[in-house]
Amino acid sequence: MEYLKSLLNSLSAQTTLPEFTGILFALLVSCICSILLFILYEYFYKYKQTGSQIHRSFFIIGPSVTGIFIAIQFSLPLSLGLLGALSFIRFRTPIKDPEEVGFMFALVAVAICSATFNFALVIILLLAIFILLLLKNYYIDNKFSSYGFGYFFLSVNPNIFDHDAFLLELNKILPQAQLITANKNNSDCHYQYTFNDMKVLNRGELINKFKDFPGVLNLDISFSNRSNSFII
Numbered sequence: 001m002e003y004l005k006s007l008l009n010s011l012s013a014q015t016t017l018p019e020f021t022g023i024l025f026a027l028l029v030s031c032i033c034s035i036l037l038f039i040l041y042e043y044f045y046k047y048k049q050t051g052s053q054i055h056r057s058f059f060i061i062g063p064s065v066t067g068i069f070i071a072i073q074f075s076l077p078l079s080l081g082l083l084g085a086l087s088f089i090r091f092r093t094p095i096k097d098p099e100e101v102g103f104m105f106a107l108v109a110v111a112i113c114s115a116t117f118n119f120a121l122v123i124i125l126l127l128a129i130f131i132l133l134l135l136k137n138y139y140i141d142n143k144f145s146s147y148g149f150g151y152f153f154l155s156v157n158p159n160i161f162d163h164d165a166f167l168l169e170l171n172k173i174l175p176q177a178q179l180i181t182a183n184k185n186n187s188d189c190h191y192q193y194t195f196n197d198m199k200v201l202n203r204g205e206l207i208n209k210f211k212d213f214p215g216v217l218n219l220d221i222s223f224s225n226r227s228n229s230f231i232i
Contacts, residue, residue, distance in 0.1 A: 022117065023070055027063050029122060030114040034062030036126060037107050044133050045099050054100050062111050069115035152177065152193035153220035158184065161215025173206065188217055
């Protein structure tokens, strides 16, 4: 009985909260970090069309996670109760892109750091994420990987259009371009090419190069990982 009383006394002693100004500052830092991560997602991954747009909830998730961890870190009974509650609560938010998983981890990390008043770690983490995104977007993607695939759609007049000459000119700009499909109807032909989007292409050059090619009726360029397409 005495052991139970001492245990309850020790648990109740851990419910002391920090000063109100400290809590307010932690929530403010978490809100600012949520906004910064939202801006980073918009800047680096806005071209993605398959995601669930989960970054729109950053403004709510960031301070909410901070508030939860501020509450539970000073109350062991509350933290144990939350752990028990989360053991049977299942979240089914659809996350379709790996980038969204990364940003969610980053958001939770800065929220926890804010809740535990590790503000120096928050700054270091945000700087590291920003530098890594810059390296990926402007160096690694161009040198070692790619943005995905590009697609070149062409409608031509078969009586005028010289496919061999066109493919020769296309390979000067897109060496890895390959013909996927070729369809012909009564009046025109339709060609579809694919190419590796290894760098930021000069789209104006593509447009000006092929829009006046003999026999070209319609030209459409699209990208798998970028929302830009050009129709002439």
